[in-house]
Every structure is written in C-alpha cells, then in structure tokens.
Ligand SMILES: Nc1ncnc2c1ncn2[C@@H]1O[C@H](COP(=O)(O)OP(=O)(O)OP(=O)(O)O)[C@@H](O)[C@H]1O
C-alpha cells in the first residue's frame with residue numbers, strides 16, 4: 680500500500696477557550712486534487728497553517744510519505760515540498776512577478792574568488808517566463824509590478840510561485856473567492872495543470888459546485904474534526920452540505 684503524500688493525525692489546536700481543531704485528521708494522496716470543506720470556523724485555515732508550518736499544533740502528528748515530521752516554521756514545510764497560497768496571497772506589490780517568484784530564494788551568480796555573488800536576474804526572469812507559460816498565466820508585461828496586475832493575474836502569479844517550488848503539495852485557501860467568471864476558470868485550469876505536473880493540490884472553497892467539478896475527493900471538517908471523506912464522483916452538493924452541517928448523509932470512505 681502506498682503511503683499518503685501528506686497526512687495529519689489527531690491535530691489539536693486551541694486559542695484560549697476556542698478549540699479550533701479537536702483531533703483533526705487529513706489525508707492527501709499523490710496525484711489528487713482534494714477539496715477541504717467545512718462551515719465558517721470549522722478549522723480549515725488553522726489546519727492549513729499547521730500543515731504549512733505557519734502554526735504549531737499542541738498535539739497530533741504530521742506525516743510526509745508516512746514519515747513523522749515536525750514543522751516549526753514555513754521553511755520546514757517548504758523543505759518538505761509543501762507550498763501554500765494564502766488568501767491574502769502575500770505577494771510583494773511593488774516587485775515584478777520574477778522578483779516575487781524568487782522572493783527569499785534568489786539565484787546568485789558565483790562571485791569572483793568565491794566572494795558573495797550577485798543576483799542572476801536574467802536566469803530568474805527566464806525561469807519565471809517558463810513557469811508563467813507552462814501554467815498559462817496571462818501577463819502582458821512580465822516586468823510590471825504586481826500592484827498593477829488584475830486580481831486574476833495576481834492569483835496566477837501566486838499559484839505560479841507555489842507551483843515552481845512545490846515538490847509534493849500545494850494548498851490554495853479560497854483562491855477564487857474574489858474572482859470573476861473568466862479569472863476563476865483561469866485559476867481552475869491552473870490547478871489542473873499543476874496536478875498534471877505531478878503535484879497534489881488542496882483546494883479550500885465554499886463553492887460546492889466548484890469543489891465537485893474540480894476535486895477528485897473531498898474531506899469535510901466540522902467543529903475541528905474530520906467528519907467525512909468522499910469521492911466527488913456520484914456526490915452532490917446536498918450531500919456535501921449535509922456532511923458539513925452534521926446532517927444524515929455521511930458516506931464515509933475509510934481508506
Ligand atoms: N489566531 C486566532 N486567535 C483566536 N482564535 C482563532 C485564531 N485563528 C482561528 N481562531 C478560531 O478558530 C476557529 C477556526 O478558525 P479557522 O480560521 O480555522 O476556520 P475556517 O474553517 O478557516 O473558517 P472560514 O471558512 O470562515 O475561513 C474559529 O472559531 C476561529 O475564531
């Protein structure tokens with residue numbers, strides 16, 4: 680049996696008296712697009728932060744390829760092949776897409792006599808152009824500051840950055856919430872291209888129709904716990920809503 684790419688077991692996280700996660704489980708398998716759904720406050724963003732190293736649980740286990748790991752910070756998660764696009768994107772608005780894609784990971788050319796090198800801007804711009812073309816992001820001027828881009832283009836740059844560095848999993852927290860129909864379709868196409876490159880995608884969304892269209896599988900969080908794992912095939916919106924709100928439909932697909 681192949682191990683899940685990424686797995687959370689019994690994750691607990693409290694904020695004062697609020698128990699955001701009460702022993703939550705989560706599974707991502709290689710090559711799949713997983714929807715992570717749940718009502719407001721169910722604990723989705725908290726779980727994503729923990730699996731991205733941006734927050735640390737008080738109990739529970741994280742496993743990568745079946746091996747227990749500890750993520751103390753986002754660098755630890757990135758080193759394990761996990762990239763995250765947060766809802767606010769965390770791009771640097773005054774920099775161009777190339778500078779954003781390489782933020783904190785700039786390519787240096789070796790300096791003379793082993794001294795500190797200088798930034799290899801040409802190499803970075805070339806790689807950015809390749810990545811942008813590969814993912815089908817539509818940028819008229821690749822050197823324009825991110826602040827001047829449309830919401831959909833910015834989303835494309837953020838996903839491209841994650842796709843360029845991710846080796847295993849990309850988390851997308853509400854990537855289309857602020858987008859129009861065409862831009863939304865662009866991001867959904869991007870998600871498929873990322874998956875085709877062999878990277879698993881976790882999509883957090885409140886749009887159940889979209890989740891059913893894009894995802895292979897859905898995991899449902901309710902009150903800080905996983906309450907269902909469903910294949911999207913043969914599942915309808917009503918069943919998803921029922922699982923989120925604790926209705927009767929709970930077709931557990933235990934692995
Ligand atoms: N930094 C924090 N400080 C205090 N409480 C927090 C913090 N982060 C999350 N919470 C609480 O934890 C619970 C889960 O929040 P979380 O953001 O994970 O939910 P969510 O499922 O992402 O919801 P939404 O769909 O609204 O984004 C909520 O009750 C929230 O108020």
Ligand SMILES: [Mg+2]
Nearest residue numbers: 723724725852
């Ligand atoms: Mg959230």
